[in-house]
Amino acid sequence: MFYSEGLICRAIDASALEEWTWVSSRPFFQEAMNAQKIIRTSLASTEKSLVPNTGYVATLQHERVPLITWPYEWCFSMLREAALLQLELMERSLKEDCILKDASAYNFQFQGTQPILIDTPSIVRMNPGTPWEGYRQFCQMFLYPLMLQAWKGVHFQPWLRGSLEGILPEQFARVLSWFDLFRSGAMTHVWLHARLQAVAETQVSTASSLQAHGFNKQMIQNNVAGLTRLVGRLQWKEAKSVWSDYDNVTGPVSRDGHEKEQFVEKVCASGHWKTVWDLGCNQGRYSRIAAKHSEVVVAMDADHLTIDRLYQALREEKNHIIVPLVTDLSDPSPGLGWRGQERSPLEQRSRPDLVLCLALIHHLVIGRNLLLSDVIRWLASLQATVVIEFIDRNDEQVQRLLRNRTDVFTDYSKEEFLRLIESHFVVQEQFGLPSGTRTLFRLRPLKP
Numbered sequence: 001m002f003y004s005e006g007l008i009c010r011a012i013d014a015s016a017l018e019e020w021t022w023v024s025s026r027p028f029f030q031e032a033m034n035a036q037k038i039i040r041t042s043l044a045s046t047e048k049s050l051v052p053n054t055g056y057v058a059t060l061q062h063e064r065v066p067l068i069t070w071p072y073e074w075c076f077s078m079l080r081e082a083a084l085l086q087l088e089l090m091e092r093s094l095k096e097d098c099i100l101k102d103a104s105a106y107n108f109q110f111q112g113t114q115p116i117l118i119d120t121p122s123i124v125r126m127n128p129g130t131p132w133e134g135y136r137q138f139c140q141m142f143l144y145p146l147m148l149q150a151w152k153g154v155h156f157q158p159w160l161r162g163s164l165e166g167i168l169p170e171q172f173a174r175v176l177s178w179f180d181l182f183r184s185g186a187m188t189h190v191w192l193h194a195r196l197q198a199v200a201e202t203q204v205s206t207a208s209s210l211q212a213h214g215f216n217k218q219m220i221q222n223n224v225a226g227l228t229r230l231v232g233r234l235q236w237k238e239a240k241s242v243w244s245d246y247d248n249v250t251g252p253v254s255r256d257g258h259e260k261e262q263f264v265e266k267v268c269a270s271g272h273w274k275t276v277w278d279l280g281c282n283q284g285r286y287s288r289i290a291a292k293h294s295e296v297v298v299a300m301d302a303d304h305l306t307i308d309r310l311y312q313a314l315r316e317e318k319n320h321i322i323v324p325l326v327t328d329l330s331d332p333s334p335g336l337g338w339r340g341q342e343r344s345p346l347e348q349r350s351r352p353d354l355v356l357c358l359a360l361i362h363h364l365v366i367g368r369n370l371l372l373s374d375v376i377r378w379l380a381s382l383q384a385t386v387v388i389e390f391i392d393r394n395d396e397q398v399q400r401l402l403r404n405r406t407d408v409f410t411d412y413s414k415e416e417f418l419r420l421i422e423s424h425f426v427v428q429e430q431f432g433l434p435s436g437t438r439t440l441f442r443l444r445p446l447k448p
Helices: 014-024 027-034 076-095 135-152 157-162 169-175 186-200 206-212 217-233 257-268 285-291 304-317 361-367 372-381 396-402 414-424
Strands: 002-004 007-013 041-043 056-062 098-100 108-111 114-117 123-125 273-279 294-301 322-326 354-357 385-391 425-432 438-445
Touching: 007 014, 014 027, 014 056, 014 123, 027 076, 076 098, 076 108, 076 114, 076 135, 076 217, 076 304, 135 157, 135 169, 135 186, 135 217, 169 186, 257 285, 257 354, 257 385, 257 425, 257 438, 273 285, 285 294, 285 322, 285 354, 294 304, 304 322, 361 372, 361 385, 361 396, 372 414, 385 414, 414 425, 414 438
Parallel strands: 273 294, 273 354, 294 322, 354 385
Antiparallel strands: 002 007, 007 056, 041 056, 098 123, 108 114, 385 438, 425 438
16 A cells, blocks of 8 residues: 555555456446445556565555544444445445455445445455355444444444454353343344354364355345344434533523634634644534535544534535544544554544634643643644633532532643644634623744
């Protein structure tokens, strides 16, 4: 894999080229690519970038996705939509004697709210009589995390972040109660899967055994159809979270809303931004404003339910600019995988030129015990224009955070805040909101 002229390129050998030529000529492949369900891919016209004597004979060029995200940053609905697309592509490819040989959630990315398959070589010609090798992977990376959230109310992100291979069948089987085993799909895809896996590890060749007993394509199609119905029925029915109704509460949040929107609109309209980060985006009120003036908006919030509702709303709006992510800034996604480099942190995947940090900094300092100076230095390190809101100590939201705890946050004051931002930024504009306890700032970073 390498970059060339703004495209992602993949060098392939002779057998892969033969496979690609056959698969890419299938009608379903072209239809899915035109519908932006498969990343637009073409065979490069020149091989100048190939290294001689490596065995590679051709190069595939993939259209670049504006933002790379990982499944442990997705909300429930995003993971489910990616799972349904995997199954849809499986169903369509099987009709034309192709198959998706694996089912990793990392094979998918999001363009706005639309999932898209980026690993086009994972679609290959089907070998008659062989099983779907990706079934176990689909269960571990899609089905079990969705079941965990829908059935047990346990957020799947820490599980996927803890293991890049997902949740193993034997592990998930231990999570389920006897009652859960009567749920649709539990006995077949969890309990039986776990036991068959243990048996399969002692067999010489499971594939040859299945082939000898008459395994055929129709069995895979039946399994895919059943999984599609099962995944489509999985629902996360959380009614409310701490921040899911934040924009609707009374007090400064509602009183300052209109003036804050005008301030954000003015900053956003002052230029065209390639990438905007909306930190603590909540219901996406300001992300939507930024989307009118930018190529991509990364809307981040630690509240899973809030992000899930935002994703569903944006999907209905057919918004292809905003990508909502479940992100805790005080505990962000680290580098994972071999040498910590397979799944890179967000700051290595995306660099903003505008950052919205509205009604957030008091939560980081008081709610998550971060030093105010560290937060300001981190914002400055992004080297982006920043719109930040400072909330005074006597604001009701700050008082709520300080309730029932010892106030040791001596660094949290407007005087210290002003001193810090003036050390790292040029204050381009300052505006006091009607509540009297909140102030907006537009900041330009000093060059490092």
